[in-house]
Amino acid sequence: MSQMMPPYYPTQPTETLDQMYPAIYYKCYPVVKRACEMYDVPSNPMFHPYPTRAGVQQLADYCCQQIAAEPGYMMDRQGGLFRDLVLILLLRQLLFRRGIYWY
DSSP states (O other), X not given: OTTSOOOOOOSSOSSOGGGGSOHHHHXXXXXXXXXXXXXXXXXXXXXXXXXXXXXXXXXXXXXXHHHHTSTTOOOOSOHHHHHHHHHHXXXXXXXXXTTXXXX
């Protein structure tokens, strides 16, 4: 037992958790947030009082098109995973906007 090294705890973190997101997050999340601000409004029957599955799917398609249209974007081989990521970010943002999502 005496040969085991003690756990390493740095005195200062080298980077925050927000800085550890992959680069694709920084391309997707602003588009998702902007889309929610535009379409998740009380006058939109597909989103209020609760979003419909069709509305969420359409918004995910819209976000994917917006991200793909940005300069420097290259479609990954994981096209389905990319859309799933956008859908996860979208659902998370919609839940957060309704005060249902805590972390």
